[in-house]
Amino acid sequence: MPAYLDHAATTPLSAGALAAMTRELARTGNPSSLHGAGRRARRVVEDARETVAAAAGAHPSEVIFTSGGTEADNLAVKGLYWARVAADPTRRRILCSAVEHHAVLDTVEWLERHEGAQVTWLPVDAAGVLDLEVLAAEIARDPKSVALVTVMWANNEVGTVQPISRIVEIASASGIPVHSDAVQAFGSVQVDFKASGLAAMSVSGHKIGGPVGVGALLLGRAVTLTPVQHGGGQERNVRSGTLDTPSIAAFAAAAEGAAAALGPDALRIAELRDRLVAGVLDRVPSAVLRGAPAPDRLPGNAHFTFPGCEGDSLLFLLDLAGVESSTGSACTAGVPRPSHVLLAMGLDEETARGAQRFTLGHSSTEADVDALLTALPEAYARARQAGMAGHESSIQTAGTVARQGTGAGFA
Template identity: 80%
Template sequence: MPVYLDHAATTPLAAEALAALTRELSRTGNPSSLHGSGRRARRAVEDAREALAAAAGAHPSEVIFTSGGTEADNLAVKGLYWARRAEDPRRTRILCSTVEHHAVLDTVEWLERHEGADVRWLPVDAEGVLDLAALEAELAEDPASIALATVMWANNEVGSIQPVADVVRLAHAAGVPVHSDAVQAFGSVPVDFRGTGLDAMSISGHKIGGPVGVGALLLGRAVKLTPVQHGGGQERDVRSGTLDTASIAAFAAAAEAVTGKLAGESARISALRDRLIEGVRAAVPEAVLRGAPGAGRLPGNAHFTFPGCEADSLLFLLDLAGVESSTGSACTAGVPRPSHVLLAMGLDEDTARGAQRFTLGHASTDADVDALLAALPAAYARARQAGMAGHESSIQTAGTVARHTATG
């Protein structure tokens, strides 16, 4: 079995989620139907809504089910922008951090290209943490023209946790609503929608041990949102579409399981992460840890740059050794590109190309860390030998170079 160190991409299905999923898949009923089977499915959905609300610090009526984090981000950012601009045509400015997930980043850029949005990019420091002074400056500049601010709870690449409560405090003082992509944070650190005062927050099932294809937008009861899609008027008439009862029940079961043991698991995974970090530093002294230190980063995240090698080559070599990781970088049309997150943190392109992200989760063990530390020195040496040849190559070419180096 391969050693899986890519929990930030997706994490194994939890036993509780699998039990809920199979139970509901064996039953029939559209939760919008009025007969007995429909009412039973509706009860399952509403029980799940209550469980998710409790896990995320929200009221059940604030939980809007979606197909995942990407849809929740699109719904929040587009919906808030359109609703706010409809109330006041001057509201075209969007404040967005430079390190957002592409589900937010690309949505904001789409609004800029097609809907007249004036995007103001909020910088981060060398650890990937938002510059609050820059946010204050933007808020002070004609706050009546701002449609919304969107800042993620924790970064999916380098794991840095953002000062979300401070963002909300500053934005609300200027009358600006705030959305946060909490897909990476939910289930890893304490997340309290009501406590932070957020107007909208995105979460996803498959990051916490639930199935792929289900997520939720937590939306304040007084927040106005223009729907992205139309149909049967489900979910407060904000997100139409027949609800996936089985996936929703499994999502809620995973959320209950992970938040019920959050403190203990966070401490266990943090200890594994710290041992991994120290081990990587000992095995490859040239490697540089990226992101905020200690409690400022997600418990399961260890992100390094390895100088002198192409990230995809190192990834393939580790994969051949039975260790699955991630470069954490965007990839368009098969061409490796340096991470926009690392570039926003001030790294040059050559340094950013050496990124490797190791992420731990509920299934991770000491043996996983041992396997990585055993495989890494040889994999890195071979990746360095291959060098930065992947600059002008496709992922397939980088993989071929890595495999040739490994066997040669």
């Protein structure tokens, strides 16, 4: 059984979520229908809405179910922008952190290209923390022109947790709504939508033990949002589409389980992470841990750069040894691209290309960490032998090196 160390990408389905989904898949009923089957499905959806709201610190009416975090991000950023511009055409500025997930990053860039948005990319420090002074200065120079601020709650690559309450405080003083992508934070750290003061917050099911294909946008009851898609107006006339009752039920079960176990589970996972970090630095002293230190870091995140090797090569070699990890960076058309997050944190391209992200979750064990620490020294040595070549040639070289090796785990 491989050691799965990529929980930031997706988590295994929890037992509670699997049971809830299986139960609802065996039933029928459109929750918008008025007959008995429809009313039963509607009760399941509304019960799930209350459960997710309780886990996120929101009122049930503030939960808008979506197909996942990407849709929730698109709905929040586009919907807020369009609504704000409709109320005042001079509100064209979007203030966005430079380390956002592509679900936000690409949405903002699309608004810039097609909808006349004027984008300011907010810088971060070497740990990935937003520069609050720049945020305040950008707002102060023309607050009436700002449509919205969007800053993720916690970074999906390096695990840095942002000072959301301070960000909202700065923006709210000028009446500017703030959206936060909380996909990585929800279920890992304490997230309270009401207490945060956010106008909108995105969460996803498959990051917390729920299924892929379901998520939610938490939207303040007084917040105006222009719909992105149109149809039946099922969710507050903001998000149309037939609701996926089985997935929503499973999402709620996962959210309830994650919220109930948050304290002890976060502590257990953080202890595993600390053991992993210490072990990696002991076995590869040249490795550098990236991101903010605890407690301003997600409990399950350990992100390193390994000098002298391509991150994809190291990933490939670890995979051959039964350890599943991630580079955390994008790759297009077979050409390695350094992470925009690491570049924003001040790393050069060569250093950024040596990234490897190990992330833990609810099913992680000591054995997973042991497997990594056993496999890493040889995998790193062979990745360095492959070198910082082009993407395809580097992976091919790494595979050849692995096949020629005689070390345990690389047969």
